[in-house]
Amino acid sequence: MLLQSKNPAEVLVEMHNAGIHRARRWLVRGVDLTVRRGEIVTLIGPNGSGKSTTAKTAIGVLKPDEGTVKRARGLKVGYVPQKMSLDWTLPLTVDRLMRLTGPLPRARIDTALEAAGVSHLKGAEVQALSGGEFQRTLLARALAREPDLLVLDEPVQGVDFTGEVALYRLIREIRDRTNCGILLISHDLHVVMKETDTVICLNGHVCCRGTPENVAQSAEYQTLFGARGNDTLAIYHHDHDHTHLSGGRVRRADGTVGDACEHHHDHEDVPNEKAAPDA
Numbered sequence: 001m002l003l004q005s006k007n008p009a010e011v012l013v014e015m016h017n018a019g020i021h022r023a024r025r026w027l028v029r030g031v032d033l034t035v036r037r038g039e040i041v042t043l044i045g046p047n048g049s050g051k052s053t054t055a056k057t058a059i060g061v062l063k064p065d066e067g068t069v070k071r072a073r074g075l076k077v078g079y080v081p082q083k084m085s086l087d088w089t090l091p092l093t094v095d096r097l098m099r100l101t102g103p104l105p106r107a108r109i110d111t112a113l114e115a116a117g118v119s120h121l122k123g124a125e126v127q128a129l130s131g132g133e134f135q136r137t138l139l140a141r142a143l144a145r146e147p148d149l150l151v152l153d154e155p156v157q158g159v160d161f162t163g164e165v166a167l168y169r170l171i172r173e174i175r176d177r178t179n180c181g182i183l184l185i186s187h188d189l190h191v192v193m194k195e196t197d198t199v200i201c202l203n204g205h206v207c208c209r210g211t212p213e214n215v216a217q218s219a220e221y222q223t224l225f226g227a228r229g230n231d232t233l234a235i236y237h238h239d240h241d242h243t244h245l246s247g248g249r250v251r252r253a254d255g256t257v258g259d260a261c262e263h264h265h266d267h268e269d270v271p272n273e274k275a276a277p278d279a
C-alpha cells in the first residue's frame with residue numbers, strides 16, 4: 001500500500017497493528033511504527049524479539065498477515081541486512097562489491113565511499129577488511145542508492161566500542177546531511193540511545209516507545225534486557241506494568257494474558273497462558 005503524499009516531513013513508512021505469523025505462531029504482533037524523513041527510529045529488544053522481522057515488514061520484504069503497512073510513493077530503500085551471503089573464496093574488491101547488484105555512476109560510488117569514511121579502501125579485498133571497515137562498506141553500498149529510507153540491521157556487528165560510537169555518529173551525520181529516514185536495529189542499548197530520535201522496544205510486540213530524553217530506570221526493563229539494562233547510558237523510560245511470558249505474550253497487572261502490554265489492541269485476549277492458541 002502506498003502513502004498519498006510526499007512532503008518535507010513526509011511519513012516514509014507507517015505500520016499499523018502489523019503482525020507476522022509463521023510456523024503456527026505470531027513472530028510479532030500489534031506493531032505500530034512510523035519513520036518520517038529525517039528521523040532515526042531504533043528497534044531494540046532481545047534476540048528473537050522480532051526486530052528483523054519488523055524491519056523486513058516495514059520495507060516490504062515480508063507481507064503482514066494482519067494490520068497494514070504503507071510506504072511513501074516511489075520510496076527508495078537502502079537496506080543493510082543482518083546477514084549477507086558472500087562467496088568469501090572469490091576475490092572481490094570493495095569497488096566491485098559496490099556494483100554487485102547493478103551499475104552505478106562512478107561519482108555516486110565515490111561519494112558514498114567518502115561519506116562512509118572508506119574511500120581509501122576502494123581497491124581493497126573485501127576478505128581483508130576488518131569488521132568495522134566491512135560494516136562501513138555495507139553502509140556505503142546502501143548509501144550509493146541515495147535512499148529515502150536507510151534500514152540498518154545491527155550495523156555494529158564485529159565493531160569494537162570506539163568503532164561503535166563512531167559508526168552511530170556517522171549514521172546520524174548521514175541523516176543530517178541527506179535528510180533520509182533511518183530505521184536502525186540494535187540490541188546494543190548504551191550507544192545507540194544517544195543517536196536516536198525514537199526508540200521502540202520490542203518483545204514479540206511493542207513493549208514501549210519514546211525518546212531517549214525520556215529515559216528512566218525501570219525494573220521491568222532490566223528484566224527484559226538483563227544486566228546490560230543496568231549499565232546502559234540511557235535507560236528507557238516507560239511504566240511497565242506487565243510480565244513477559246514465552247512467545248512474546250504478556251501478563252498484565254490485572255492478571256489477563258495477551259499479545260500487547262495494554263488493552264489497546266484488537267487482539268483476542270485469553271484468560272491465562274495455557275489457553276493461548278499460538279503461544
Ligand SMILES: Nc1ncnc2c1ncn2[C@@H]1O[C@H](COP(=O)(O)OP(=O)(O)OP(=O)(O)O)[C@@H](O)[C@H]1O
Pocket residue numbers: 022023027045046047048049050051052053054082187
Ligand atoms: N520464516 C520464519 N519462520 C518461523 N520462525 C521465524 C521465521 N523467521 C524468523 N522466525 C523466528 O521469529 C523470531 C523473531 O526473529 P527475528 O529475526 O525477527 O528476531 P530479532 O529480534 O531480529 O533477533 P536477533 O536479535 O537475534 O537478530 C525468532 O524466534 C525467529 O526464530
